[in-house]
Amino acid sequence: MIGFWTLFKKEILRFWKVLLQTVAAPILTAFLYLLIFSHVLEAHVQVYPGVGYTAFLMPGLVMMSLLQNAFANSSSSLIQSKITGNIVFVLLPPLSYMEFFLAYMLAALVRGLVIGAGVLVVGLFFTEMQLRHPLWILAFALVSGTVFACVGMVAGIWAEKFDHLAGVQNFAIMPLTFLSGVFYSIHSLPAFWQGVSHFNPVFYMIDGFRYGFFGVADVDPWLGLAVVAPTALASSLLTLWMLRSGYKLRH
Amino acid sequence: MIPAVSIRGLEKVFPRVQALRGVDLEIGQGEFFALLGPNGAGKTTLISILAGLARATAGKAEVMGHDVVRDYRQARRQLGVVPQELVFDPFFTVREALLFQAGYFGLRRDDAWIDELLAHLGLTDKADTNMRRLSGGMKRRVLVAQALVHRPPVIVLDEPTAGVDVELRQSLWAFIRQLNAQGHTILLTTHYLEEAQTLCQRVAMLKEGRIVALDSTANLLRARYERRLELELEGDLPAFLQPRLKGREGARYLLDLPDYADLEGILAGLRQAGVGVRDLSVGQPDLEDVFIKVMREAAP
Numbered sequence: 015m016i017g018f019w020t021l022f023k024k025e026i027l028r029f030w031k032v033l034l035q036t037v038a039a040p041i042l043t044a045f046l047y048l049l050i051f052s053h054v055l056e057a058h059v060q061v062y063p064g065v066g067y068t069a070f071l072m073p074g075l076v077m078m079s080l081l082q083n084a085f086a087n088s089s090s091s092l093i094q095s096k097i098t099g100n101i102v103f104v105l106l107p108p109l110s111y112m113e114f115f116l117a118y119m120l121a122a123l124v125r126g127l128v129i130g131a132g133v134l135v136v137g138l139f140f141t142e143m144q145l146r147h148p149l150w151i152l153a154f155a156l157v158s159g160t161v162f163a164c165v166g167m168v169a170g171i172w173a174e175k176f177d178h179l180a181g182v183q184n185f186a187i188m189p190l191t192f193l194s195g196v197f198y199s200i201h202s203l204p205a206f207w208q209g210v211s212h213f214n215p216v217f218y219m220i221d222g223f224r225y226g227f228f229g230v231a232d233v234d235p236w237l238g239l240a241v242v243a244p245t246a247l248a249s250s251l252l253t254l255w256m257l258r259s260g261y262k263l264r265h
Numbered sequence: 266m267i268p269a270v271s272i273r274g275l276e277k278v279f280p281r282v283q284a285l286r287g288v289d290l291e292i293g294q295g296e297f298f299a300l301l302g303p304n305g306a307g308k309t310t311l312i313s314i315l316a317g318l319a320r321a322t323a324g325k326a327e328v329m330g331h332d333v334v335r336d337y338r339q340a341r342r343q344l345g346v347v348p349q350e351l352v353f354d355p356f357f358t359v360r361e362a363l364l365f366q367a368g369y370f371g372l373r374r375d376d377a378w379i380d381e382l383l384a385h386l387g388l389t390d391k392a393d394t395n396m397r398r399l400s401g402g403m404k405r406r407v408l409v410a411q412a413l414v415h416r417p418p419v420i421v422l423d424e425p426t427a428g429v430d431v432e433l434r435q436s437l438w439a440f441i442r443q444l445n446a447q448g449h450t451i452l453l454t455t456h457y458l459e460e461a462q463t464l465c466q467r468v469a470m471l472k473e474g475r476i477v478a479l480d481s482t483a484n485l486l487r488a489r490y491e492r493r494l495e496l497e498l499e500g501d502l503p504a505f506l507q508p509r510l511k512g513r514e515g516a517r518y519l520l521d522l523p524d525y526a527d528l529e530g531i532l533a534g535l536r537q538a539g540v541g542v543r544d545l546s547v548g549q550p551d552l553e554d555v556f557i558k559v560m561r562e563a564a565p
Contacts, residue, residue, distance in 0.1 A: 020368025028356050099352035103362075103411065105318055106346055107369035108338035265279075265319045 018113040021104060025121030029087055037129055040083050044075050044133040048140050051197065061199040062230045068141040073224040074196035075137070076130045077158065081216065084126030084159045085166040085187055088118050092170025093179050096263075105264065111257035115167070119253070122163035123156070130155060144227055150235050151226030157239070157246045158219035162187075164249035171253075171262050190216045200232055215245045267330040269294045269419045269450035270315065274324035277310050277474075284310040286474035287324070292467075294329075294418070297442075297451045299461035299482075301556060302471035308454045309349060311471070312423050316346045328419055342370060345417035347408050349424045349454075353396040359383070359407055360392045363414050370415035382410045385440050402433045409437065419450045426457060438464060462486075462552035470559050477563035486550040489558055493548040494522040494531070499541035505534055522547065 029036040052068035059067040095101035104114065137143070145151070165187075173179040194216035200208050211217045222238030225231035231238075257263070270292040277285040284307045292298045300308050313319035314326055317337050326333045331340035354362060363379045383389045386406040391399060399407065405425065412420065422441070426434045442464070445451050455461055461468060461482070468485055470478040478485060493511065496518045502510065509531075512519035522528065528547070535542060 016371045016373065017369050020365055023368075024357075024365050027361075031356055095354075098355075099348075099350050100354045102318065102346075102348050102352060103354065103366060104369060106316055106341060106344075107366070107415075108341040108371070109369055110338070260320060264317060265313070 017107065017109045018117050021109065021113065021117035022121055025087075025091060025117055026124060028091060029121075029125050036083075036087070036125065037132065040079050040129050041132040041136060044079050045136050047075055048072075048137055052140050059198075061202070062228060065228055065230075066141060068137075069143060069228075070199075070224075071197065072134070072137045072141065072143060073227050074194075074220050076133045077155070077220045077223045078191045078194075078196045079133045080126040080130035080155060080159055081162040081191055081219070082187065083129045084122045084162040085169070085183070087125040088122035088163050088166030089170035089173070089179055089182075091118065091121075092167060093173050093176060096170075096173075097175070101263070111254060114257055115250070115254050118167055119160065119163045119250070122166055123159045126159040126162065127155060130159075144229075146229035147226045147235075149226070151223060153239065154219055154223040154226060154235075154242065157242050158216075158223070160246040161215070161219075161242065161249050164246070164253045167253045168249070168256060171256055174262075190214055193217075194220050195232070196220060215241055218242050266294055268292060268327075269296065269329060270452060271327040271330075272311070272315075272324070273326075275311065275314065275321055275326060276323040277307070277314065277319065278322045284474055285314075285321075288471075288474070288476055290469060290476065290479070292450060292452060294450050295445070295448050296467055297445050297465045298453065299465035299468045300452060300454045300471060301458065301461060301468060302454075303560065305473075306471040307474040308471055309423060310474075312346065312421055312452075312454065315421065316344060317341055342415065343417055344419050344421065345412035345415065346421045347412045347423060347425050349427070351401060351404050351408070353399075353404050353407065355395070355397045358393050358395050359388060359399070359410075362396060362407060363410055366411045367414045372415060378416070379410075379414065382413055386410050387436065402429055405429055406433070406437070409440075413444075418448070419452065420444065421452045423454050424456065425453070426455065426460065434460075458553040458556055459551075468552070470556065470563075472560055472563050475563075478559045482552065485555050486552065489555040490550040491554070491558075492522045492525075492550070494520040494528070495544075495546045495548070496520065496542060497544035498535075499543055500538075501540070503534060503538040503540060505538075506531065516543070 048068065048071065051071055055067045061070045169179055169182045193211065194214050195211065200211040200217065203211065218233070218238035218241040221231045221233055222235045222242065225235045268291045270290065272288055272290040275285050275288040288311060300311065302308050310319060314321050315328060315333060317333055320334065328340040329343040331343060333340045357365070360379065364374060367375060383392055386409060388403065388406055388410065391403060396404065396407065409425065425437065441451060453461065453465060465482055467481050469476050497516050498518065502518050506520060509520040510518060511521055
């Protein structure tokens with residue numbers, strides 16, 4: 015257990031020591047989105063009755079920031095260690111692959127949650143928020159964050175240079191998060207793209223999360239959980255399998 | 266007694282190259298052992314397999330009786346590795362790096378031991394300095410400290426003195442010798458053969474993934490070293506010495522001298538022939554010469 019705690023603590027300190035780039039910067043980005051979109055669209059768009067556009071946007075932005083940063087934490091930590099070679103410091107000790115997995119995954123989840131909470135707090139300066147079902151909010155935050163923390167680990171282990179990682183970020187993570195209903199309800203999309211959105215797990219993450227705030231959403235939160243929870247399980251198993259086999263870490 | 270390191274039939278095939286072709290090796294507890302070989306001979310691959318950084322294609326390796334794959338947690342606790350590359354974590358100070366390393370090995374905070382390590386390696390006043398700000402030599406010392414933080418009985422040093430200044434080299438070896446005297450087993454790879462010669466009791470030479478020489482340093486020098494007598498003469502080389510002639514440069518002759526006892530006869534013969542000796546020296550046994558000879562003779 016000491017091994018796990020030490021690695022977890024190291025992973026937390028790694029981003030905590032550069033708080034400005036790892037936490038403050040993503041919160042500022044979300045703040046800019048809020049500033050612009052709430053100013054431009056508040057008067058024109060209403061997705062759910064009684065819910066202003068800024069309020070509607072908030073859960074999406076919080077979740078998007080949470081997911082992107084959970085991914086960024088585990089993936090950048092691993093690729094940096096691989097490229098600078100200091101990954102040996104965690105490969106030489108008798109850490110089990112489960113300890114390794116939990117430490118990286120939970121630290122990434124913590125960063126996601128800290129930033130998500132930060133965005134939410136900033137958002138409260140713009141609009142009032144309802145909190146209809148806090149348990150759903152928490153459940154979707156944890157399970158969805160787990161998925162992206164794991165995907166970050168998979169990408170970090172797989173990537174051999176920063177380019178590879180940037181590729182995943184730009185061509186998978188960004189489209190999946192942007193095309194998930196962060197800024198709109200998918201009901202406002204043409205039928206075809208509505209159908210496509212249903213294959214995007216991030217859509218269920220954001221929709222379920224939003225349900226927790228307003229008590230209304232595009233799909234039933236249980237259906238969302240039935241999609242997101244198995245995704246979290248599958249991505250965890252994939253990560254564990256990679257660590258156990260030593261894929262790209264132990265040659 | 267369980268050997269410190271036991272390797273049997275070890276093979277490692279990389280996609281484009283076979284790094285190890287069936288290596289058998291046993292290193293006893295308390296030995297100071299050198300693993301020598303040219304670049305690409307498989308030294309680092311062998312160490313990586315011992316440390317769990319690489320996986321063998323065939324064969325098995327044990328550290329203090331623990332299989333490095335099946336019983337990896339025990340095997341890794343017994344082993345401290347100083348890697349060849351100068352790696353460091355730029356986010357942390359020297360002390361933090363050592364505390365983390367101890368924690369990864371499941372050890373509770375032990376500042377006394379860390380302070381002792383820092384003192385031995387001349388790092389005390391750098392304890393709270395960020396790793397980024399250290400010179401190369403200082404970073405190397407931290408790597409040594411990191412490898413020792415869990416007090417491993419077996420210590421592997423992969424070219425620890427590459428690019429290290431003389432002073433650090435001396436103090437590093439004094440410290441490693443002290444650890445060896447306390448019972449730690451030392452496995453060393455190096456390109457500086459005079460280091461291996463003065464430090465190590467036993468030597469293995471590796472070429473293209475195979476062990477081509479394995480013996481005590483003394484035996485290797487005795488069996489493989491060709492002693493030379495260098496003479497500067499006041500006249501021509503007498504005929505009776507012609508069969509020994511190995512080289513000549515002006516009045517300086519290089520003669521074969523397999524046995525010190527021959528020296529007396531040679532000098533007596535020279536006196537009889539009336540040839541004066543201006544200068545004389547006998548070459549000292551040198552592991553570097555043995556190494557070159559072994560590498561040349563070893564079948565590919």
